[in-house]
Amino acid sequence: MLFFRSEDDLRAWCGERGVEAGPMVPVPQLWRLSRVWYGSRLDPEAPRPTPGEARAIFAGVGLTSPFWDPVPRQEQTP
Amino acid sequence: MTFERRVRTAILTAFAETGITPSPAGIAERLGSEMERVLEAWDRLREERAIVTGEDGVSIRMANPFSGIPTEHTFQSAGVRYYANCAWDALGIPAALGRAGTVRSRCAHSGEPLRLEVTEAGPERCDWLFHSLVPAARWWDDIVFT
Numbered sequence: 001m002l003f004f005r006s007e008d009d010l011r012a013w014c015g016e017r018g019v020e021a022g023p024m025v026p027v028p029q030l031w032r033l034s035r036v037w038y039g040s041r042l043d044p045e046a047p048r049p050t051p052g053e054a055r056a057i058f059a060g061v062g063l064t065s066p067f068w069d070p071v072p073r074q075e076q077t078p
Numbered sequence: 079m080t081f082e083r084r085v086r087t088a089i090l091t092a093f094a095e096t097g098i099t100p101s102p103a104g105i106a107e108r109l110g111s112e113m114e115r116v117l118e119a120w121d122r123l124r125e126e127r128a129i130v131t132g133e134d135g136v137s138i139r140m141a142n143p144f145s146g147i148p149t150e151h152t153f154q155s156a157g158v159r160y161y162a163n164c165a166w167d168a169l170g171i172p173a174a175l176g177r178a179g180t181v182r183s184r185c186a187h188s189g190e191p192l193r194l195e196v197t198e199a200g201p202e203r204c205d206w207l208f209h210s211l212v213p214a215a216r217w218w219d220d221i222v223f224t
Binding site: 001002003004005006007009010012013014019022023024025026027028030031033034035037038039041042044045048054058066067068069070 | 079083084087090091094126128142143163164165166167168169170171172173174175176183184185186187188190192194196200201204205206207208209210211212213214215217224
């Protein structure tokens with residue numbers, strides 16, 4: 001999980017490695033995710049998110065593509 | 079609260095207070111508990127992915143968002159430098175601490191340094207991008223690579 005100063009840098013980095021670029025997340029959106037994901041991390045009573053809760057957290061900050069699904073749909077129990 | 083939860087909280091609190099990787103002995107002292115009991119909790123926390131340990135099975139490699147070893151992603155606040163596991167955790171640490179400070183990292187392609195001031199309200203304006211090569215469902219296949 002890395003930072004890139006521009007989309008051009010990200011695409012060049014992926015091209016050099018022959019890998020496909022994943023979703024690009026702007027810093028303000030990453031901050032919103034961090035606030036929800038880690039904001040209560042030091043609270044002794046705060047549980048770690050379940051896969052379903054994690055999915056909802058990602059969706060809540062606009063990360064809705066299958067890339068962000070913590071459990072691939074085909075692997076979920078009916 | 080379970081003892082295991084107390085150990086996890088003590089680990090994260092130790093990181094938050096000092097920026098230094100806590101040891102089982104330090105956590106045992108912090109909790110006034112026996113080392114053997116702490117080590118048993120250590121194993122369970124590793125199994126639950128609350129911590130990631132090094133090859134010795136004891137030293138903490140990761141206790142998200144904190145890194146137990148130096149990395150290129152840091153957060154500096156109130157005279158303490160914290161190491162983050164990745165770009166996300168570099169923002170995760172100020173989010174967890176609720177404190178202002180400075181995130182430092184770099185562009186993975188150009189090497190250009192990133193210096194980002196963060197307040198309790200969030201980071202200053204920044205046009206940089208965050209990217210994960212690995213989809214969420216595969217993060218724990220190799221969390222260190224992720």
